[in-house]
Amino acid sequence: MNIDSITLVYFSPTRTTKQIIEGIAKGIRNGSITHLDLTPPIVKDQEVVEFNEELVIIGAPVYGGRIPVDAVSRLQRLKANNTLAVVVVVYGNRAYEDALVELRDLALKGGFKPVAGGAFIAEHSFNTEDTPIAKERPDERDLKKALEFGETIQATMEEYRGSEDVPCLQVPGNHPYKERGQSSEAISPITKEEQCILCGQCAEVCPTAAITINTEIVTKQEACIHCCACVKNCPSNARVMEHPRIRKIAMWLSTNYSERREPETYLAS
Template identity: 35%
Template structure:
């Protein structure tokens, strides 16, 4: 028996929760990190299917109250044969709305038997104050404890979860409007004066939206696709990547003001 973990995690909060839960499960771990384009392409070209006695961990970030579609697309390529599945959604202290049930439905459709669901908090990609520094030590300890509890569940009859056990909250008009605003935005600007051409942002982009200029080596936004995940800004050592414009400022301010006052807990269903 081993853990088959499949995840998409541009700013690594989900990856850290997966690894902490896996450490609690205390089984050998095979990780499929499909965040970067090359890894995702390789995975999708020849999908490694879980073995019959694997425990499957599926994890993705919540974007606009739903599970990130790139994660869902990859999860949908799996062909389960009734393996127990642990479903994990990472969200930035607002809400995970429809993401939990979306993940549950896909896991069942692809042939798995969900035995655990966890909605964990990770620092909000848009902000340096919303859920700042999370998952922190107590979140990671809880994820590990969750893994231990799952291990115990697996040693018994491991009754599968029912759909109605997964919390569901329909997305509000405000959240739908956030999504519409984001769709029209171009992604980051690169400050050419600051950029040293180190290429870290290019390497961190999950959709290949940033490239290095062939002549100058400096990073450029191709404006072909942007998830607004901010992985690029987080890795830049000289703060040359930023998101300008009043729409970004409004979104960030709105999220921080409305959802930044309360430290939310993680939600576990076993």
């Protein structure tokens, strides 16, 4: 099969998922590349997006061993017609548990034909100077693996005449999926007012429109998904995630998950 166009579809608050799937697309030499960024807040009644003859790379981060609820609702708007898909999850060096199988299932339900899958590692959203967790990943080694994965996908696709030839993609994970973690506490980053320059960057990058700005930054705590996009994008380091519960998790991750994990890739066979 020849690929004329590739579409990158992603939910990626801190942009590491986007970076990985761009790396994979680089390895698939043919085809123009289009982006469908599902990260901005969803607008009610937003249209269904349809796909046909192309390759779609679908990427999402891992939250609690699953695909984030907000990514699921956005991915459910995709409708394909046996369109080939590569499913990719990106996690913070702890574990991806049922996220990859969940993403594969979502792709199947949307009418895609998953041809390959991958689990890659990136800097954890809760990474800080004193609790490093996969700091600065994806690095050169990760991006080289992403590129090589793209090259392998390209070579595999050449062996198929059409999407009906593609066997079922098997990936690790359980059914039923792991239960989602629930928190009764309202947790969100806070703004150090003395450092805040009211530039609006935090509100701009928030995937759930949890932040509004007038004379100060107001965070709707119940809407916060703890993605830390606001923290990582604040130009004056005024936005911080200092909640004791998150600090404790970050410390635990930094202590117990410091050993480097490597990307895993799967092909339909």
